[in-house]
Amino acid sequence: MEFFPIPGIIPIQYRFSKEKHISETIFKGSLVQLSAKGAKVRSENVAKDSIPPVQTNLKLNLLGQNIPAELQEDIYAKVIDKAAENGNFYIHFSAKSPAIQARLDALYQSIKA
Helix, strand or coil, X not given: XXXXXXXXXXXXXXXXXECCEECCCXXXXXXXXXXXXXXXXXXXXXXXXXXXXXXXXEEEEECCCCXXXXXXXXXXXXXXXXXXCCCEEEEEEEECCHHHHHHXXXXXXXXXX
């Protein structure tokens, strides 16, 4: 899977998910690279507990002042085993709405060229 840098950053918030339970702790970060099926996340908080272990399920949401409602829906992802510098980790998207899928696909097509 090849990841490409995103021009600017896409701010997100994420929570750890275990079975059907979503953690109360909200972490902030940003998507900094994108692939066809995943992304590289940079955490705002480099504390150890903000970087999820490999195979952790996450629920994340795009943030921003002018994000339309259809792009604010939940995105689900799993942390993958790919080396990243401190404060960063890679995810594989497991579920996202069609609107988010279309937006991320369009962004991916524009940056991989």
